[in-house]
Amino acid sequence: MxxxxxxxxxxxxxxxxxxxxxxxxxxxxxxxxxxxxxxxPSFSLDGKVCLVTGAARGLGNEFCRAFIQSGCSSLAILDLKESEAQVAAAELVAAACVNSDLKPEDLNVIGLGCDVSSELSVQKAFESVMDNFGRIDSVVASAGIVENYSAFDYPFDRIKRLYDINVHGAFFTAREAARNMIPQGGGSITLVSSMSASVVNIPQPQTPYNASKAAVRHMASSLGVEWAKKGVRVNTLSPGYMLTKLTKTILAHDQDLKKTWESLTPMGKMGEPEDLAGAIVFLASDASRFMTGAEIRVDGGYCVI
Structure with a gap:
């Protein structure tokens, strides 16, 4: 032609x-x-101090990677065992310098031990972060657990532990974040909930977990309203089924469960942890500066049907 x-x-x-x-x-x-x-430019986290709980592994660790990739060079990793948090911090720095013009000295990533179910432990962790960085701009409350017991068989001590971590831990984290953000003019807080806050996902029995994540979602909305005029934004990120290392290990011994979850998800697959990177950076950055009390669901369409 x-x-x-x-x-x-x-x-x-x-x-x-x-x-x-x-x-x-x-x-x-x-x-x-x-x-x-x-x-x-508003998606950049350059110059911002970020903090993520439950970040030694899993989704919390993925959030930290996304923050560094988006320009964050001052980051606090909080997890139950300080040694694991410090190892995670060192690994993140090393990974960030591979095939990059970054040098280890360009990044200030610290690992701190923190039991989010303890108000005192959370307060001490935030004090350490303020001593190290002098400010906190974006906080993600990612620490959480899930267990599968039928309602009749669920031990009370396990229910209490789940609520102490998932609900009380999120509240303590958000409150200490706001205490430090308000004097500096504001900041962003993201509470990690779940699609289980909106639906009863099957076939696994997990009533206390579902209720805890619904509490976290409404907690974010309530705090978002309470602190709106103080410059502190509080939003929720609700993931669907994600193929974390732990989930992969579980599903390796139960392929039928994996097929069930995939069949109930309109996209026909489970998400990869990095699929949450864009959403968490958006919520943490100035790109979402007029957004508070809101929820972003990343679930492959699970909650739509």
Whole structure:
């Protein structure tokens, strides 16, 4: 097929249709210049101090990776065992410097031990963060547990432990974050809930977990309203079924459960932890500066049907 250049009249102006060879030459001349990706500046976490609980592994650790990739160089990793938090911090720094112009000294990532179910432990952890960085701009309450017992068989001490971590831990974390953010003019708090706050996902029995995540979601809305005029935003991220290392280990011994979860998800698959990166960076950054008391669900459409 051959093409030619001709002019089409459009009022008093003309539109030129160029030969493919000219278009190709022009494209090649611009493609040869390596360009940096263009990103909305408000998504950047450059200069912000971030803190994530439950971040030694799992989704919390993935959030930390996303923050570093988005420019955060001051980060606190909180987890129950300080040694594990410190190892995670060192691994994140090392990973960030691979195939990058970053050097270890460019990143200040600390690992702290924190039992989120203890108000005193949370307070001490935030004091350490303030001593290290002088401010806190974005906090993610990611620490949480899930257990599967039928309602009749669920031991009370296990229920209490679940609520102490999932609900009370989220509240203590949000409250200490706000205490430090308000004097500096504000900040962002993200509470990690679950699609289980909106639906009763099956077949596993987990009533206390579902109720705890519904509590977290409404807690974020309530705190978002309470602190709105103080500059502190509180939102919720609710993941669906994610293929974390722990989930993969569980499903490796129960392929039928994996098939059930996938069949009930409109997208026909489970999510990868990195699928949450965009949402958590959005909530943590200035890109969501007019958003509070809201929820972002990342569940492959599970809650829609």
């Amino acid at each position: 051959s093409f030619f250049t001709r002019a089409l009249p459009i009022g008093s102006r003309s539109l030129s249709i160029a030969r493919p060879s000219l278009i190709q030459a022009r494209f090649e001349s611009t493609a040869a210049v390596k360009r940096q990706p263009r990103v909305l």
